[in-house]
Amino acid sequence: xxxxxxPARQALAGRRYLIPEMEYGYEHPEVVSWTGHFMTEAHxxxxxxxxxxxxASRRSLIAAxxxxxxxxxxxxxxxxxxTKAVAQTDDPExxxxxxxxxxxxLGGRDKTRIHSKLFLDAISxxxxxxxxxxxxxxxxxxxxxxxxxxAGTQSQYGIVGLLLSFEIIxxxxxxxxxxxxxxxxxxxxxxxxxxxFKIHRADESEHIRHSVANFxxxxxxxxxxxxxxxxxxxxxxFWQRFWDQCARMINLEADLRACA
Numbered sequence: 001x002x003x004x005x006x007p008a009r010q011a012l013a014g015r016r017y018l019i020p021e022m023e024y025g026y027e028h029p030e031v032v033s034w035t036g037h038f039m040t041e042a043h044x045x046x047x048x049x050x051x052x053x054x055x056a057s058r059r060s061l062i063a064a065x066x067x068x069x070x071x072x073x074x075x076x077x078x079x080x081x082x083t084k085a086v087a088q089t090d091d092p093e094x095x096x097x098x099x100x101x102x103x104x105x106l107g108g109r110d111k112t113r114i115h116s117k118l119f120l121d122a123i124s125x126x127x128x129x130x131x132x133x134x135x136x137x138x139x140x141x142x143x144x145x146x147x148x149x150x151a152g153t154q155s156q157y158g159i160v161g162l163l164l165s166f167e168i169i170x171x172x173x174x175x176x177x178x179x180x181x182x183x184x185x186x187x188x189x190x191x192x193x194x195x196x197f198k199i200h201r202a203d204e205s206e207h208i209r210h211s212v213a214n215f216x217x218x219x220x221x222x223x224x225x226x227x228x229x230x231x232x233x234x235x236x237x238f239w240q241r242f243w244d245q246c247a248r249m250i251n252l253e254a255d256l257r258a259c260a
Contacts, residue, residue, distance in 0.1 A: 016206055018100040024213035026205075035212050038168045038232070047169060047239045048176055054247040060183055062257055063250045064128045067180040070139040070246050072130045075116045077143045079105040081166075085150055085159050094156070097214050098163060101207055115196065122194035126187040137249050139242065146238045149231075157224040158231035164211040165235020170204040176243070180250075 024031050055063070082102035086095050107113035120130070153159055178197060182188050191197055219228045 016203060018104060018206060018210050019097075021210075021213065024209070024216055026209055030216055031209060031212050034215065035168075035208060038164065038212065041232070042165070042168050042236050042239075045236050045240055047236070047243055048172060050247040051176060051180070051243040054250050055179060058250050058254055060254065061128070062254050064123075064126075064181045064183040064187075065131055066250045066253045067177065067246060068123050068128050068130050069132075070242075070249065071177055072116065072119060073139050073143065074242070075105075075119050078102075078115070081143075081147065081150065082163070084147075085163055088150070088153070089156055089159055091156070094160075094214075094218055097210075097217065098160070100210060101163075101167070104203070104207070113195070113199070115199075118194070118196035118199065122191060122196040123181060125190050125194060126181065126183070128181060128183070137245075137252060139245055139249070142238070142241050142245050145241065146235075149234050149238070153231055155227040155231065157219045157227040160214050160218050161228035161231035162235045164215055164228075165232045165238070167204075167207045167211045168236075169239060170200075170207055173239070174200045174204060180246070 026032075079102045082105065083099070086098045086102065089095050089098060105115050107115070123129070150159075150162060153162060174197070178191060181191060215228065219225050
């Protein structure tokens with residue numbers, strides 16, 4: 001008879017692996033150590049400082065609609081960006097591992113779970129729509145900068161770094177999105193029950209683990225890891241620009257509508 005699962009092992013058992021993992025699971029010491037390292041490096045950049053300050057004074061339906069517009073552009077961009085990254089890699093094994101998150105974004109085996117569609121379903125439940133902003137400002141230029149960064153990445157190890165940076169603060173990204181969309185207290189329960197947030201709150205830890213595992217698999221020498229870190233830093237730069245632009249858009253939209 002097997003011994004009862006500890007709470008930690010019960011939590012691990014509940015996580016969904018993208019693909020069977022025989023080596024770099026959640027409890028692997030290098031996965032634990034490097035995940036902590038990369039999170040620490042990302043947090044040094046204070047990515048969420050401006051958006052959190054904005055939310056403290058600008059929580060409203062206007063803020064929620066502005067955030068919804070930005071995130072919808074982003075969530076539709078994600079699978080395109082990821083598949084471009086895979087197309088720039090030259091090794092089938094690396095392609096196999098890197099494509100998994102893109103497949104997940106597109107619903108895995110179920111096309112009804114495409115993340116951009118689930119996002120629209122979630123916000124419709126709280127009366128938020130994706131509408132053009134009166135400022136004309138959008139997140140798309142920030143996404144184009146990231147696209148150009150990827151196109152200019154010549155290093156195979158740099159591609160792995162860029163993709164890990166894309167995931168490493170995913171849990172904070174989702175919670176910041178959640179707080180921005182919650183334009184009143186009634187929204188929290190509804191959004192929490194949505195399939196979009198259920199999936200992301202359950203699966204972002206797997207995307208992070210999977211991305212760290214790719215680093216351990218494919219970036220093993222000092223030179224490879226140096227190339228990896230250049231692109232990792234560029235990816236964190238993207239997140240800082242993304243959230244700063246969201247804060248700017250919320251402030252501009254609120255000011256313009258107040259004057260209208």
